[in-house]
Amino acid sequence: MRLKKSSWWLAGLGLAVGAACATQPQSASEETEPQLGVEVEEAAEAEATGEPRFGNFGFDTEGMNTDVTPGDDFYAYASGAWQETTEIPSDRARYGVFDMLSLEAEEQVNQIILAAAKEGGEPGSNAQLIGDLYASWMDAESIEEAGLKPLQPHFAAINALDSHDAAARLMADPVYPVMVSVRIMPDPADPTVYTVSSGQSGLGMPNRDYYLDESERFVQYRQAYLEYIARLFELAMIEGGVEKAEAILALETAIAKAHWTRERSRQVEETYNVLSVEEYAALAPSLKLAEGLEIRGLTDLDKVIVSQPSAVEGIGEVFANASLDLLKDYLTFHFISDRASWLPSAFDEASFTFYSKTLRGTEEQRERDRRGTELVGWTLGHAVGQEYVALHFPPESKAQMEDLVANLTEGFEGRLKTLDWMDDATRAQALEKLSTFEPRIGYPETWDSYEGLELAADDYFGNRLRISEHRWNEELKRFKEPVDRERWSWPPQMVNASYNPLMNQITFPAGILQAPFFDPHADPAMNYGAIGAVIGHEIGHGFDDQGRRFDAHGRIRDWWTPETNAAFEEASSRLGEQYSQFCPIDDLCINGQLSMGENIGDLGGMQMAYAAYRNFVEKTYPEGEAPVIDGFTGDQRFFLAWAQVWRSLYRDDALRAQLVNGPHSPGMYRVNGVVRNLDAWYEAFDVTEDHALYLPPEERVRIW
Known part of the structure; x- marks a missing residue:
């Protein structure tokens, strides 16, 4: 789903660049096609009638292109008509199921x-904070009148x-831009x-590719x-902007x-590099x-974990060699740019033109009220989320999800044993780690508090500064306390899912628990193939190429024997080679590494979900097979x-941004790249060596 501002410490199901937590969120305000894009009222009606939201069994068959042979392009077979008849809304850079569900949640x-x-x-109540933050954003006239005064x-x-x-x-003040990031997190050596x-910033x-890639588009x-x-x-009425821009770009290139x-x-x-404070400071004395x-x-520290030591060292040298005037210009530019949407419309439009239109291809800005809804829904996510x-x-949805998670876990346990x-x-040790997985479904048991946060209906710039200050102060309060395992970094209306290796937790917010991911009235094959595979995906992150570096207690530790490690790396390397052959842009392919x-999460998730589905089928249907519905077998419906x-x-x-920035493959390859490695898919759709996606059995990657 959405790309988060985080590192490998939090692995998500993922979507594309353009995070919901961005300073200036961009997404669509309207849907333009009927399939998988019905209005909220229609979704509520489907829920009330007890019928699947889509089609007869939970799938949009009208969006298929059955002229395509499944074994040649399974993605096009399943969604070719949708692909041909759907247009990306003008205020979006990409559009898909995640976006549609996010828009429905946004309307709510x-x-x-x-x-x-x-x-x-x-004052201080959730209603007051929500209402006043939204009012201050919507008061564009006051923002225009304030002009440059807040700056x-x-x-x-x-x-x-x-x-x-x-x-x-000054760069150590959380208000101002930084060249080296500092954050608080659970200790990988002791996540309690x-x-x-x-790290680098x-x-x-x-x-870095945007500065160093010499291809034409970059x-x-x-x-x-x-x-x-x-x-x-x-716009800030500062002279010499062209010369300053050239110097800032040269600085950032360094x-x-x-x-x-x-x-x-x-x-x-x-x-994972543990340094004393003295060693940390010595990396970049300047x-x-x-x-x-x-x-x-942050006082009385005995260590700092430095993600990229040589980068911190190099940034220190760049800083030391830059003139003071250049550093002032750099700080000034980034302070304005980071807050462009807080300022008069000309600043906001300039930011949109570069970050959304140029870098992402978005044609036009969202309506202000839609942007305000996204802003409040994320910034005060727990207040809205309750x-x-x-x-x-x-x-009932939570109970059904708990059953699915239990079934997936049981299925994976069986696979681990064999x-x-x-x-x-x-x-x-793998079985021990699986036994300690903690699923979190729907919403947190303990909600974030906004106590002490003061917001005003007529001071948007000040509101955003106070929100930032409040967040940092809350982090500092928690810093000396034991890690709170009940905390959620996401609001429940988020359409996403995640795995946190330090907590060994898998999280499924209420936002993603909607059709077509999860539909309590759909055929079971649909839920196993959609949300079931998502559950498996997140479980799989605990055992992927990086998540497996953590043990059952979330501690960073190598618990793999050399022999098993070599077998895993051989299989994962072959998977990486497969994906590196997918080139959706002529000069740019998926980065398999x-x-x-x-x-690995996608492939393992499908493997786990299919095993769990087959267990369900054998227990549920006397004949040992699910019934055929609309001409599709249970296995076909699963895929x-x-x-x-x-x-x-x-x-x-x-698309270019996703290939360069994102750890997730584009949607069509998350389909075709996975199914061609699953024996059951070949059997379900009679795929043979004559089909384009065919892989000989010995070339199919089997990890989980």
């Missing part, structure tokens, strides 16, 4: 927000810098306590970035050269890193369910 959230705004509420104190702080040391100290993690474009991205930087200086690649940055064994920790309120769950997530490539010593964990949830359309730049 909008009703909650409007009700809260109408109700008002006591002036921060410009003054930056312009007052008289040395590199002063600039380094928190520690501090630090400092870029205004998505990653050269165009850099030119557009120069124009964007200059435009913000112009930072990008120091950055690790995304492939290297997801390797647990390389990114950045005053130890002093910066104290400025942030009402969302009460209205839209029935207890894997021929895993030795008994590793198997025992970067997408390895997610591809069609998986294909349906990955329906997706991309604009060219959005």
Whole structure:
């Protein structure tokens, strides 16, 4: 589903670049096609009648293209008509099932927000915070009238810098941009306590490739970035924007050269580097890193986990060699850019033009009220989420999901016990880890508190600063306390799923527990092939190329014997080679190494879900086979369910961004890349060596 601002520490089901947690969220306000895009009222009607939401058994058969042979292109067979008749809304960079469900959830959230705004509420209450944040965002006139005034104190702080040391100290203030990130997280050596993690940062474009790739489109991205930087200086009434832009791009290019690649940055064994505070500070003396920790309120530390030590070292050298005036310009630009949507519309439009239109291909900005709904739904996610769950997530759905998780876990346990490539010593620890998995379904038991947060209906810029300050202060409060395993980083209305290796938790928010992922009235094959495979995907993250580095207690530890490790790496390497052959853009293919964990998750998830489904069939149907429905066998319906949830359309730049930035393969390859490795799919659709997706049995990757 959605790409999160996180590293391998939190593995998600994933979608595309353009996160729901982005500073300036972009997504569609309307749906343009009938299949898998009915209105909320129609979904409610389907629920009330007890009928599947889609078709006769939970699948949109009208979206198929049965002229395509399943063995040649299973994705097109399952969704070809949908693909041909659906258009990407003009205010979206991509469009698919996840987007449709997110929009439905957003409409429900909008009703909650409007009700809260109408109700008002006591100061500090959820209703007051929701209503006033939304009102301050919608008050575009006041934002225009304020103009540059909210920026002036921060410009003054930056312009007052008289040395590199002063600039380094300012970057330690959470309000200002940073070249080296600092965050609080559970300690991988002991996940019951928190520690501090630090790593590379400092870029205004998505990653190092945007600065260093010499292909034509990336050269165009850099030119557009120069124009964007200059435009913000112009809007801020600061002279010399063109020259400043060129210098800032050169500075960030030097930072990008120091950055690790995304492939290297997801390797647990390389990114877990425990340093003393003194060793950490010595990496980049110019950045005053130890002093910066104290400025942030992080005192009495005995260690820092550094994700990319050589990158931090290189960034320190770039910082030391830059002129003070350049550093001031860099800080000024990024302070404005990070808050462009908080400012008058000209700033907002400039940011949209570069980040959404140029980098992602989005044609037009969303309506303001839709953006406001997304903003409040994420920023005050738990305040909104409590009402969302009460209205839209029935207890019956949670109970049915619990049964599915139990069935998937049981099925995977059976597979672990019989894997021929895993030795008994590793198997025992794998089974122990599986036994400690903690599923979290629907919503948290304990909601985040917004106590102490003050928001006003007429001060959007100030509201956002206070929200940021409140979040950091809440992190500091938790820092000296034991890790709270009940905390959710996502609101329940989020359409996503995740695995956290440090907690050994799999999380399924209420937002994803909708058709076609999960439909309590659909044929069981549909739920096993859709949400069942999602459950398996998240369980699989605990055993993928990085999640397997953590043990049953979430501690970073190598518990694999050399023999079993070699067998796993041989199989996963072959899977990576398969995906690296998929090239959706002529000059750009899937990065099999970067997408390895997610591809393993998809394949393993389907393997687990199919085993669980077959167990269900044998227990449920006297003949040992599910009935044929609309001409489709139970096994066929199972595979069609998986294909349906990955329906997706991309604009060219959005697809390019996903290939360069994202750990997830594009939708069609999450279908075709998986099914060709599953023996049961060949049998279900009579796939032979004459078909394009055919792989000889010895070339099919079997991991879980």
